[in-house]
Amino acid sequence: MEAELMQLMARFKLKLLRVLSVKVDTYRFLADREYAMAILKTADQCEDEDLLVLSMQVSDYLGLLETPTTPDAANKPAPKSEPVPDKEKKERYLFGARG
Secondary structure (H helix, E strand, O other), rough: OOHHHHHHHHHHHHHHHHHHOOOHHHHHHHHHHHHHHHHHHHHOOOOOOOHHHHHHHHHHHHHHOOOOHHHHHOOOOOOOOOOEEEEEEHHHOOOOOOO
């Protein structure tokens, strides 16, 4: 386990214990996705800002935080812009810098 994850888990576990009196089995949390999701949902219901931020950081670090994407946006190609010929650029120019 990486040092950053260990530190994050320790802060999350202690904050959960202090704020909600919920004990977390760290090894089970890291091994069992369903258990981790249940603990994270419990933390998500809390009104403590620090606990919410820690919860999101842990979920993001473990890859449990999924960003919603619409299927249409993922499959749609970006619109192509056509280059404007120099002649059209000059015809559109009507006024100088001062109007």
